[in-house]
Amino acid sequence: MEYRLLGRSGLKISTLTMGTMTFGGVGWAKTVGDLGVSEARKMIDMCIDAGINLIDTANAYSNGECENIIGDVLSGKRPQGVLLATKARFSMGDGPNDQGLSRYHLIRECEASLKRLKTDVIDLYQVHEWDGQTPLEETMEALDTLIRQGKVRYVGCSNYSGWHIMKALGIANEQRYQRFVSQQIHYTLEARDAEYELLPISIDQGLGVLVWSPLAGGLLSGKHRRNQAAPEGTRQFAGWTEPPIRDENRLWNIVETLVAIGEERGVSAAQVALAWLIGRKAVTSVIIGGRTEAQFRDNIAAAELKLTDEERKRLDAVSLPPVIYPYWHQLNTVSDRLSEADLELFGPHLQR
16 A cells, blocks of 8 residues: 655555445435444454555534444554544534534534544544635634644645635635645546646645545446446435536446456456546545445555556546636647646646
């Protein structure tokens, strides 16, 4: 297992992170999975044995039950060096202040997560989604307070736009608050939108990148194929709607290329999709999940798979997004004056 620095911090995390949304099965999360404590223990032990050192969760997963399960599994015997990440933002009750990124909600939910996880400190505390009604100054101050209180070691954001991130970093720098060290984003061969701003920002500003749902809710696993109904037991069969598919023909072209490369290499299409992400310069770690030990084992094997330049070009050929404005103008006029961050978007286009 390879370990990479998380942004500009001195913290090293494994290139694979353990995702846990399949734990609990309460409410909307039942569509994803409903693993209990005994099953979760097997999965967690397997991931730790493979060298994965970060476990990612959120208070909103199964309305806190996911955190409870992790806390029960690791209570009193959390292996040294194993890190915990969780998130807050979404609704945790019916009251007017039971959601959002206010100081009230963040501090209360952090303390609740600490109790459920049965730990004294959260290694990476992430704001789970944007809150346009709470001043960013208040959110960043609350996160800084949690670090200074010793309840949190590092902070990150998730599902922020480019301007949201830059505004938050600007406030942190100006007020001398602790900065985000990472962002957690959706990024796959099918959904490469993050290459326009989020990945270049990560390179330029020194943010680590954690990728959620790297197989697009299972669509890139190789189980879903063109002109075939979704297999029983999958998220799509149960009505899962993320990510939105805007070009179905493009999706199946990507899947067919993944399957073809997988067959040539003697691995699954899922491993090829994960290896593509791990090999992207801006990506720090890819969050893997599953309902079964077999799914986790297959995903873990991707850590050792190295794609060739030719295989990456084949994948770019079926998945590369168009260059939108103002980037097409920059590509046409200033391609000789591009930074390392710019090349995260432009690199594959310049090679064509």
